Amino acid sequence: MIDLTTNYLGMRLKNPLVVSASQLCESIDNIRKMEDARAGAVVLHSLFEEQITVESQELDRRLFAGTESFGESLSYFPDMNSYNLGPEGYLEHVRRAKAAVGIPVIASLNGVSPGGWITYAKKMEEAGADALELNIYSIATDPTMTGSQVEQGYCDLVSQIRASIRIPVAVKLGPYFSSMPYMARQLERAGAAALVLFNRFYQPDFDLENLEVVPNLILSNPYELLLRLHWVAILYGQVRLDLAVTGGVHSGPEVLKAMMAGARVAMMTSALLKYGIDHLKDVQAYLLAWMEDHEYESIQQMQGSMARKSVSDPGAFERANYMKVLSSYVPRMSGP
Secondary structure, eight states: OBBBEEEEEEESSSSEEEEOSGGGOOHHHHHHHHHHTTTSSSEEOOOEHHHHHHTHHHHHHHHHHTTTTOGGGGGSSSOTTSSHHHHHHHHHHHHHHHOOOSSOEEEEEEEOOOOOOOOOOOOOHHOOEEEEEEEOOOOOOTTTTTTTHHHHHHHHHHHHHHHHSSEEEEEOOOSSOHHHHHHHHHHHHOOOOEEEEEOOOOOOOOETTTTEEEEEOOOOOOGGGHHHHHHHHHTTTTTTSSSESSOOOOOOHHHHHHHHHHOOOOEEEEHHHOOTHHHHHHHHHHHHHHHHHTTOOOOOHHHTSSTTTTTGGGEEEEGGHHHHHTOOOOOOOOOO
């Protein structure tokens, strides 16, 4: 009997297929379908820092009706009153999700500063969330802020939230750090139990006719997996953190590669939006068939088998392999 179980955030999951945060998770019916389709766990859609800010400034809006109460930067975010359920509604959603399914339910907070995060992290724990995914969505735009200050801000945020709750915290972050191994260790020291690699920063586009900055959402594709594999394979064995891959996981082969790099779980959303929630069943069927054909008895047996510390040529993950990669490309010759 092939064993698909994996350990993530101190929880034993029946398989490594985790549904990542998205609008799909706003529906309890969808979450039930995810469990029926054999998801190992589900990360609920994010509660945004802006939503907490909106709630806390409700009094200001009433006092200054007819005026602009927020900085113009908020105009680049969706209307937080209608985006999803709002802070209190979100907590009720956590309770209902926990009551509806038996798989782990991971709450998600999205923002950049402590503020109301600490309060709501605690409330999410009280609502029954099994863990918290902290989605730090921050792009440094201030030329006076150093890289060290940015990194320290991440660690301070994790440390403060971790000190306020007992459930484990996963940190979802982007790849833009000078030293990812150093940052991973700092987040581990701050109290993180897992890293989710990587956040996808959505790039705005320009509307040339109306001269406006407009949102531009593009679903992930399997090519995006390579960056995730690279860093998970490097980090595996250098930190005690659980590692999760998100972005570019669309089918069975991507899940297997993530496991071999050293990930505990592989998260997906874009593939489910494209093919439907039942696509999870197809992915699991592929895993079982491939593992049987290649005589693997368990997922844990393969985890980290292709990590940097496990392969005979660790230079493949470093610059030493750069010239080899370039020389391997043979351009097509056109014409006679």
